Amino acid sequence: MLYAFGGVALVCLGLYGLVALEHMLRRILAVNVMGTGVFLILIASAARAEGAPDPVPHAMVLTGIVVAVSATALAVALACRVAEQEQEGRPEGEVKP
Amino acid sequence: MSDFLANILSHGGVWLLVIALPMTVAALATIRGARRYVPLLAPWATLPALVVALWAPAGVVADVPWFLLGAQFGLDETGRVFLFLTATIWFIGGVYAQSRSFRDHAGTHFFVLFLLTMAGNLGLVVSLDMASFYMWFAVMTFASYGLVIHSRSPSVMRAGRVYIAMAVIGEVVLFAAMVVLAQSAGTANFEQAQLAGVSPDRWRLVSVLSLLGLGVKAGVIGLHMWMPLSYRAAPTPAAAVMSGAMINAALIGWLRLLPFGQVELPVVGGLFTGLGLLAAFAGVFIGLMQRHPKAVLAYSSVSQMGTMVAALGVALQSAGRWQFALGAVLIYALHHALAKAALFLAQGLSEQAVPSRASRWLTQLALVMPALSLAGAPWTSGALAKAGLKSEIALSSSVWSDWLITLLPIAAVGTVLLMVRFVCLSWPGKAAISQQAAPLPAAISACVMVTLSYSTVWLWPNAGPANAAEVASSPKALWAGAYPVLAGIAIAWLGVKTIKPVRLAPNRLTLPAGDIVVLIEKAGKRLFRLIGKQAINRSATPRQPLA
Amino acid sequence: MTVWAFDILALLALVWLAWRAMTARRIEVAVVTFLPYGLLMALVWARLRAPDIAIAEAAIGAGLTTALLIAAANRIRRRSAYERAADTAAASSRSADARLGGWGKQLVGAVLACVVGGLLAAAVANLPAQQAGLSPQVEANLSDSGAGNPVTAVLLNFRGYDTLLEIAVLLLALIGVMQLRRETPGPVVSAEQRHSLVLDSLVHVIVPLIVIVSGYLLWRGGDAPGGAFQAGALLAGAGVLLILNKQARPAWLSARVVRAFVAAGLLMFGGVALNVMWTGRNLLEYPIELAKPLILAIEAAATVSIAVILTMLFGGVLTPHRAPSLQGGAS
């Protein structure tokens, strides 16, 4: 159960980061941290039982990790795009010529 | 012949003709080609009414349930008198208006309004229910506004304003009176309403409301202000019909509306009598201080109508003798209407240039004759009317009757003074002879009117008490008629001697025509300035027109 | 006791790394910190008897995510002045420390974190000490699932529907990333630049190795930790290397073929899921006797798809440009 509390800590850390940080990549990182925190709670609670751990949370976390990386990729791409457009100094304009 | 006529006349549809003919003639004005015949046809539109008044059997009633609130038209003896005098005056007024100088100047629209007013006046006489009475009353009132302001000068416009304002007030109050009566009686039919057993309380309310509502038309003191202004403003034929015919609309209204002979209303009757007496005297006093002959005549009307209102008040207090009192009132009304109309026509004649000395003489005669009649000189119709009225008053059980008997001769003296004043003011001077002027229709109509004013009352069947004519011719009665006239003339002569230029009427001794209306106007203006400041400010700034 | 010590140390390290990863002064440092964080996380998974997750975390969480972030950090920095890339709101309220928002935000964040943490901790503490969850059922039906590894059984059979949708998530992310690339051609890369000798040889050695390992993971996944995700992730690592080496795309690998690869996993999985219905079964209800081969086929297709998708995700972030003529192509 210790790890579950660790997960709680990570969730809170992520939450704080999400609110307090402004850099886009940092916010992405914060979300990822939060995600691992949630996974940790899930797996830690699955590991409470003696014997073989419950495989369902494992499957859930696996799914969650893939979802997380997909979302991260999209977020990163968006962040890059935003940054580029800001540098081009025409944040409101069309990108395509 | 007379059977045939009677057959036709007993048919209900004849009432339609009485009212519809003037309206039809007026409607001709909307047709381009027929327009020019309207003035010509105007007097003849009264013919059906005249025929009906003279020959129709009494008690012919036409029920028209689909009309307005369920209308009833018909003729009783009261109606016959009024229908006759109304039709006659309108006819003669119409003929007077045929004078070329007047007709050319007036234009078609004068005659359209003339006809509409006529229709209203005739209609209200033959209406036996409140709604139709009210309707014709309103038609008459509003159409005659156009007659009053015919000449459009600023002073005339003011007169029109006062007239219409007072008339509207009268209209709405009359409306209230009728509504209350209709509800209390459960019917809008005059006769049924009188018999419906309405509580005295309600009768009191109705009477007071009708005193106010119809009082405007009758020039009851306090509501009379419009009269001098309008009579003065209106062209002669219009003034004649207003003073002769239309003023009696109030009278017939009261006769139809109030419970004469049914219920005794001492307090309200007293109110009528009191106000009537006040008018009778106040009219004389203010009238004497007028500088325009028509204004003098107007105040004379105030005074005369006051007498009649007083008589009505007495009748309200003693239900028992109503049948006889009614006759006296009717005769008085007939006399006054014809005489007053004749006076106005004569006055109109006197203003015009005459072609010859003889015609000027005629004019002078036309002025003096009805004046004498109105003054109640012996052998005039006035003498008969006054005698009848006085005897009825004497016989009534009213507490006021003694007072009236005492006061009426004094009022008669006042009337004489007024007439002297009038004749003096409108006496045609020497310079007014012109070969071109030939106001033939005017002259003829004035003369006919004068003649009628003398003859009708005597000829009228069942006028007053059965032996009225006899009574009036008795020496006592002759004296009773003569002494106020003599006294009046004497006073006038003295007055002329002492206050030198009566004919020039020093300013100190004049009152503006319409007396209290001047005060009301001033107060009104101040009030509007107080209230309407905002509105005026707003309207002063240019506003975008709405569409 | 040592286990306890490890646990506590690991957690403390995790928290510290997480903190660093978010708030290190330089963004490159922050981003790179995520790599040890992910690796440590993988260790923790292993400690919690979750080897499947450990492998996936190492490959995806630590590897690919970090790679993505580094690429992004580089791309933003390459364009210079990454500070300006800070969120819109930040531009106006410049605090002393550019990493963090204004005092208000920090305060709100801290308070929120504390409150949520307290509540959550209480909730976690209140959880029942024992909860077998669904493992009994999984055990009971494992033999019918066509997979020996309970995790794989859950992933591909008992809760295969989730997994099917999850591959769709990947596809969605790919479409989302790819559409953000710009039509303008990128900077021309000369042949000399394109071939770095060291990287070249590395690629030549490592890529085949990875392919073999991932094949093994895939095959093994049926009965032991490992499976399509892990294998796909590893393969994607190879792809990433190839991209970093700016390897030219083989001619046969046209845009449409790539798209076919991308969709293969979903098509195979969905196809199987739907096709079993012809025989009157429910969606995804494999016939017991065919369960294993079907799962294997699905996994194989999924592996390829996952690998291509993950690679392209990285590629899409790394190289923002696209030749106008190519549509949805891979790098």
Added chain:
Amino acid sequence: MIGVGAETWLILCIALPFTLAVAAYVVGPRANLYVAWLAGLAIPLASAGLCYGVVTEGAIRYAVGGWDQPLGIALHADVLSGLMVLLSAVVGLVTCLYGHRYLGGADDASSRSYWPLWLMLWGALNALFLAGDAFNVYVTLELVTLASVGLVAMTGKAVSVRASFRYLILALAGSLAYLLGVALLYAQHGVLDLVMLGEQLGTDWASVAACAAVTVGLILKAALFPMHFWLPAAHGSAPAPVSAVLSALVVKASFYLVLRYWLDVFPASVTDVGSFVLSGLGAAAIIWGSVQALRTPRLKLLVAYSTVAQLGYLFLVLPLLRDAAQRDAVVTGLICLALAHGLAKAGAFMAAGAMQRVAGDDGMHGLRGVSVSTPVAVFAFALAGISLMGLPPAGGFGAKWVLLDASIASDNWLIAAIMLAGGLLAAGYIFRFIRVAFHTEEFAGSVVTRHRTLEWSAMALALAALLMGFLVEPISIWVANAGAAGTTQLAEVVP
């Protein structure tokens, strides 16, 4: 087997969009036309079939993979989810037509990803509405999120990219909060099936915390005040068909989940305080969203803020659910409100898009007198507005009527008052635009280009919203039947 049963329709509702999305992706833009038509015809058909089946035969449970719960995943279709699927079918159908025209066919670069993304979104929404499993809901939520974000960013404009980034981060946080709740639920009860969870949930601390986490996560995605801040930018900057879908369906999906959880899973665990907090937030959302809509300078932002406000209604009345006597009425009202808002809002956004096309801009100033150039679109906007204002005979009115009745019956006068006030505020912002559109005196635009498809698509949805009022009674009957058939709507288990 295939072709008749409601269960088949259920699977088709999910499978068809995904299949078509993959096809669109693989084949590329050349297939757009066919995909659009096929999707527009087939998916609504399947949805209608499902809805019909649910209404006539009662709720459906479907064990995916043949595994019984709790091991396997259940799909679940009842009146609530059936109607939501139907809503997405109607909106989706029109979106297909509209989107095909709006994005200018295959040549338009932005249309390349539109069809896969949009169809994926449609499939994801259907999957979400039909999900009966807590974790499956999470996956579908993520699908919806990623597809939506992709669609928002589709044009590549800076505004929309930034908005979509923010949207993504917030949505991810919401998903994680939701997942956290699911984790707690699972840790406690060991099951993920919603029915089973509903049977096991109590008032203990962990359950309440899980409820809170799930709810917070969902309202973050449903953009309930004060978590609404991401929505106007995202919905306002996306292309019109996307905005339409986002406002009509995507936020509605999160709300649907809230309702689903509160109705079927949490009744034992939610507290009055919690429901009144949500209600208060809903009230604040109505006021705040409306006020913002009254101030914003751009039309699409106006519509987006209107979404914030309208979502407020959905949460405003949640406390009424606690009154058992009013439960059916409230559910009816909420369903109707959600459907009516979905149709109306999609119509409004599409109308705004058509006007934007003609005026070249969606700034209020530029749209002056636009009723001359796009009368149909303005009319459609107004019709949609009728529903948003809650005026008869629109669906919004019917829903409001039912909810007002319920709130009066349970003596919640404040709620009634806020509902009425919200309607007036809605009238304020709707007519704020209508007024601009009627300002024909200063009309500067041209009358040359007409976009009939765009305008009439909007009109179709607006009309649907208007006539939705007549569906209130049937829906109330279905809800009542479903309520009468079992204690909870999820209770019947189809073998």
Added chain:
Amino acid sequence: MTASVLMPLIVLLSSLVPAVLIFLLPADRHWLRGAMSLGGATLKLAIVAIMLWGVFHEQTYRLTIPFLPGLPLTLHADALSMFLITLSALLWLFTTIYAIGYLDNAPHRRRFFGFFSLCVSATVGIALAGDLLTFLVFYELLTLTTYPLVAHRGSAKALQAARTYLTYTLGGGAVLLLATVWLYHVAGTLAFREQGFLNGLVAEQGPTLTVIFFLLIAGFGVKAALVPLHGWLPKAMVAPAPVSALLHAVAVVKAGAFGIVRVVSDVYGIETSDQMGLLLPLTLAASFTIVYGSVRALAQDDLKRRLAYSTVSQVSYIALGLSLGSPIAALGGIVHLVHQGVMKITLFFCAGNLAESAGIYRVSQMRGIGRRMPWTMAAFTVAAFGMIGIPPLAGFVSKWHLGVGAAAANQGWVIAVLVTSGLLNAAYFLPIIHTAWFAVENSVNGKSDDHKDAAEAKWPLLAPALFTAALSMIIGLFATADASPLTWATLIMRREFGL
């Protein structure tokens, strides 16, 4: 059986279908559009005639459409609904003719006529509503369909006025909605019934019902322009003349008044509400409105604005009649529904003619216009006299019954109100008539060519005005005839009071 179901539907559709078709028609098909408008109007009139016959012979026309749970939309033709329908059908025809002439060559005609027809459909719906919910539905639809008409000109001023209109009416609608829901909650039904459906509830729910009553009256009072809820009406005068005509005579204002009639007579029942003491406040409000509107009208130079305040005043006669609790007064109030409509529409037609043909918008510009536009001014004069209450015009008949009713209810002061109002009406109408007919043209600031070129309006503008003027005279003159509004209103009252 089928006829009884179909008739209400057809009468509703006879304007709804043309409306839709007009919207779908290309904007330049003027002729076809006119034909459809007129065709719909004529058809409606014909059907209304049949229905009138049927209702008189106690045939029921009833159509229910499922709508809200337990509350279907009910279209039901009783004597009262036929009253309003006949009015609207007749005046719609006239107004359509007028509008076609008025908007000749104006922009946005398609929109105008489309909404115009919709507006009439809503009015018909209001008239036919068999319960409060249906009433509410069409009442709100009326609000919405009139908005584009008020804003039609598209000027800043028109839009401002339209906004004011909307603010008032939607606010009223919200109050109404609340009241309706509440009433439904209390009573469990909303279906109109002669003598009301709340009799049994008064004992236990008295205070609640009182509150609901005043909410309902407030809701309807907005459209009926009860002071202080009248603010929108004068502003809405920016609308084109046919719209003002319709707004004032048939649609909006009348809808509010009709709502009050329904509430008092068919929801609460006149006797029940009298017993509950609900009517006196209504009497007071109506009386105050009557006087206030007239006083305000006095100060307006703008002709349409003056007419608007006149409407404020006149429409409250209807509420006044209903509120006196006596059958005769109620009769007067109800018959005024039609009478006021016919007269007021004439006035607005004439005002439109003046604006269109002579460019005259203000009373002060009207000097001598009677000579140039005699027919227009004749119609105006007739209608104005009717408004004052001069017999034999329609207004007199209403006022007469109101007065008699007031006396019957022992509310003498109401007669005073009527008298005052009559005076004030005269005070603001007579100057107009005077100016038009008798004032000399060229005395204002020396400009003689104000309307030198003004000729009589063209016949599509003139004919409706003359028709309605004649009508207002005919229905007054033949008030007690078999087919007159008064007779019909008597029928209504007989059924209402169960006599």
